[in-house]
Amino acid sequence: MHLEKIRLFNFRNFKELEADFSKGLNIFFGDNAQGKTNLLEAIYFLCNLKPVRTNKEQHLIFFEEEKAYLKGVFSTFFGSVDREIWLNLGDKKKVRECGVEKKRFSELFWQIHAVFFSPDDLSLVKGKPSERRRFLDLIISRLRPKYGRYLAEYNRALFQRNILLKQLKHNRTLISALEVWDEQISELGTAILKTRMDFLEKLYPWVKKYYLYFSRDERQLELNYENTCFTEKILPDSFREAYALALRKSLPHDLESGFTQVGPHRDDLQFLLGGRDLRYFGSQGEQRTLCLSIKFAEMRMFFEVTGISPILLLDDALSELDKYRRKWILEENKEWQVFVTTSDISAIPDDILKKGSVFRIEAGTLGRWF
Numbered sequence: 001m002h003l004e005k006i007r008l009f010n011f012r013n014f015k016e017l018e019a020d021f022s023k024g025l026n027i028f029f030g031d032n033a034q035g036k037t038n039l040l041e042a043i044y045f046l047c048n049l050k051p052v053r054t055n056k057e058q059h060l061i062f063f064e065e066e067k068a069y070l071k072g073v074f075s076t077f078f079g080s081v082d083r084e085i086w087l088n089l090g091d092k093k094k095v096r097e098c099g100v101e102k103k104r105f106s107e108l109f110w111q112i113h114a115v116f117f118s119p120d121d122l123s124l125v126k127g128k129p130s131e132r133r134r135f136l137d138l139i140i141s142r143l144r145p146k147y148g149r150y151l152a153e154y155n156r157a158l159f160q161r162n163i164l165l166k167q168l169k170h171n172r173t174l175i176s177a178l179e180v181w182d183e184q185i186s187e188l189g190t191a192i193l194k195t196r197m198d199f200l201e202k203l204y205p206w207v208k209k210y211y212l213y214f215s216r217d218e219r220q221l222e223l224n225y226e227n228t229c230f231t232e233k234i235l236p237d238s239f240r241e242a243y244a245l246a247l248r249k250s251l252p253h254d255l256e257s258g259f260t261q262v263g264p265h266r267d268d269l270q271f272l273l274g275g276r277d278l279r280y281f282g283s284q285g286e287q288r289t290l291c292l293s294i295k296f297a298e299m300r301m302f303f304e305v306t307g308i309s310p311i312l313l314l315d316d317a318l319s320e321l322d323k324y325r326r327k328w329i330l331e332e333n334k335e336w337q338v339f340v341t342t343s344d345i346s347a348i349p350d351d352i353l354k355k356g357s358v359f360r361i362e363a364g365t366l367g368r369w370f
């Protein structure tokens with residue numbers, strides 16, 4: 001799968017843009033603040049329907065404008081797929097694929113996926129637990145279509161339970177109504193937990209392998225799922241029972257706070273290097289290498305499960321790597337479509353430059369360099 005063409009209108013600092021890309025390596029270079037990251041974000045948004053640097057989609061619309069439009073034409077195993085997105089201030093985005101409006105993420109063509117890495121963005125490791133859950137939920141929804149449904153239903157039931165908890169603060173006669181939500185939540189929550197843990201078990205060997213490759217650090221890297229429902233190791237068959245028990249135990253706190261304190265919406269990921277938690281004790285370099293390794297593991301997992309390589313977006317990441325690893329990313333991964341940004345074109349050897357398409361970005365305009 002690769003992105004053949006892009007068309008943008010009023011997206012970030014691009015008033016209008018149209019470009020054709022190469023199947024392999026594409027390099028965007030230019031001075032600071034010209035639009036290199038914005039263009040990667042446009043590609044990411046087209047693929048994953050989420051912005052990279054903000055939670056607010058309105059931020060993607062050109063300053064002072066009300067609408068933005070993006071179109072991507074993807075070449076896939078099943079032929080050409082075009083995806084269009086309309087953003088409107090004060091309204092929900094509209095998405096169309098091959099001319100048909102799509103209401104849900106799960107209805108979109110599953111092969112299209114992008115992985116973004118920027119050395120400045122360490123939120124996956126350093127950020128709030130919600131950032132790590134967001135990462136897990138996005139990739140798992142892509143690979144296991146049922147997971148998106150579990151999540152949506154879980155969030156609906158959780159929302160209702162939380163409303164009820166707030167009402168119970170003033171009126172305890174409604175307490176029996178909790179049962180129905182607890183029943184649903186423990187069933188859906190168990191499905192989410194099992195899927196996440198199973199996914200992490202498969203992701204972990206790749207993260208470990210890439211971490212060793214990029215860092216050459218021989219210390220043991222561990223990836224643990226921090227579960228708010230039960231901490232001791234229990235068999236998956238007992239998850240549901242343990243989950244229901246955890247909900248019952250946490251009821252006094254839930255009633256006090258008006259919020260459900262346990263469940264996948266509160267869980268986290270833990271990364272240990274030589275027994276120390278990298279979220280709190282890792283150096284910037286270790287955290288960066290871990291992020292990069294997780295992103296490569298994500299690429300690899302997607303490939304293992306679907307047989308399709310996602311699009312790799314590397315924002316100013318080359319300076320982080322020595323020449324062998326740089327060469328490995330840019331040259332040896334022939335099955336990936338890669339978009340790379342750099343403000344220093346001389347960091348890329350001539351022989352590699354010649355193999356890719358090189359574009360210069362200047363004040364929101366894109367020109368083909370060669």
Ligand SMILES: Nc1ncnc2c1ncn2[C@@H]1O[C@H](COP(=O)(O)OP(=O)(O)OP(=O)(O)O)[C@@H](O)[C@H]1O
Pocket residue numbers: 011012013014030031032033034035036037038039059060061062063343
């Ligand atoms: N919604 C928007 N409308 C118009 N311009 C925007 C919008 N959002 C961001 N910008 C502008 O886009 C410009 C380019 O940003 P971008 O992050 O893409 O630069 P860059 O080329 O990656 O720079 P650097 O090399 O410094 O990372 C910035 O000056 C920013 O203010």
